[in-house]
Amino acid sequence: MGDPYLADGVVFADVLLAIGKAVVAFVVLLVSVMLMVWFERKVVSRLQNRIGPNIAGPFGLFQTLADGIKLFFKEDIIPTRADRFVFQLAPYLALVPAFLTFAIVPIAGDFNGDNDGRVSMFGRETFIQVADLPVGILFFLAMSSLAVYGIMLAGWSSGSKYPLLGSVRASAQAISYEAALGLSLASVLLVSGTLSTNRIVDLQAADGFGGFIPNWNVIITGFVPFVIFLIAGTAELNRPPFDLVEAEQEIVGGFHTEYSSIRFALFFLAEFMNVVTLSAIMVTLFFGGPAGPDLGFLPGWLWGFVWFFTKLLFFLFTFVWFRATLPRLRYDQLMDLGWKVLIPLSLGWLLILAAIRLARNGQIDVVEGNEFANILLVIAVGIGIMLIAAILLSMAIRTARETRLKERGLVAVAVDGAEEG
């Protein structure tokens, strides 16, 4: 496990290579974030029949740069009631996890043949990712659980009520959706049998043009974990339709209401960086990352890069599309969706996948010797059990609601209208 360039002792060239990779990843991420901000504004404008930024640079490409420079020169205001130290610390706490997650993403590499992502650079064989940790994807979970600190502390330290409301919402939302995120991710880990991101990508790679799509985890895990991951991920990012954290109509700007100048810019940057990073993680986990066929006419190592960014762009567009299309959820809908739908569904799906795996290994052997029949049987029984569990769960929720209303002396008539609420 781990990057091949670290396998046989570390020489000076390896240190340079490591530093070089970190710098390249940093620059790639920053440039993608800059372009992402432009892309989002442009696409949202088009979806709303506007033109969007078109003055600074060709197609308004330098608009983000101009905004960034403008924000640098704005007055930096710290409210008198703010906790100064925490107030100044919070933007960095938001930014750092967003950066660090990108370190485990394989952004390129040659996954054709037996290469498993290796490329030769300066005479050393290496993966094109900053670090291939043995616990890879758990690192992503760790960082996403830390990302909430920036928002939470920013809201609290502002010493003002709307930011505090925003940060309380943020922490509740992050805690709620992290479970669903982790459980849907566990499906991928179950079929891959590894935590290393390089290995997860490598397992999804195959030779030839028609060979690679059937290997993608989005198909192997049966699509549902991917949808759950996408929803839970959007909620973790606090992006529309889950942007209750900064719902302008209700709580001004949420956690960053009191922030101005460069500190606000850092929050803004962190938010978009998280979008790029989460899309990258999604591409890695479910869509084979940089793995893809070598179509010729470009050097082999470049194709990984091309495939990765093509897939990444698709998800970035999806997030912008979400924002332009979906209205914001109400707070109780958000909690209901997370706790009563996504978590039970992802847990049930994980169990079905585990059972299917047992059937394929021949450990569930009802129809003797017939692997295909066994798998079908497991799927049928699994879905049956899930349906029964879903009915029981919805009955339990209904009963709980009725009891609760009765306890408060309210008429139970309200229950019927509440379901669609």
Add this chain to the structure above:
Amino acid sequence: MIDLVVFLISGAIVLGGALGVILATHPVRAALSLIASFFGVAVLFVIQEAHFLALVQVVVYAGAIVVLFLFVIMLLGVDSTEDLSIEPLAGQRGLAIGIGAVTLLLILGGLFLSGPGGDDGAVALTGQPSRTRALDLPIDADGRPGGDVDLLADDLFSRNLLAVQATALLLTIATVGAVVLVRNRGAEDLVVDEPGTASG
């Protein structure tokens, strides 16, 4: 050499964070120091090749438990009028200092008795040699050395399966218990925030 440098730096962070927890005047700052301390411990785990433990440390302690602490501090607010010079339980402080000193002595004694060297120390304290050193890691199906994740999973889900399940049961009971405790408080204290009740 590099191990020593990393150890010294992360050790300083752990100790600094721990001191911050008890010396900080504001609970939020104490919680922040606690996070720093947890991170130091995570780095200490990494230099022992226990990557999984390190990340669990970050995910569970820094990522979930302290978030919950902060959540409670923010939601309930902090009673800053509370006088810290009054002991709620008589003799509490003396007892705490005493027990702390004894624990420290026991740990130091264990370390000195077991002598230097990782394996001897591990044997003396746990009766088993250290198993997370890189050379001892098992080889996985592809011929690559597996991580400590494989070791832990093997141990947890084969030999200690009963303990894992018992823990799961315990946690479920704790959760149900917490719900029951809250529900028995009396419904009139709760704010009516059910959807649909306003119209119904």
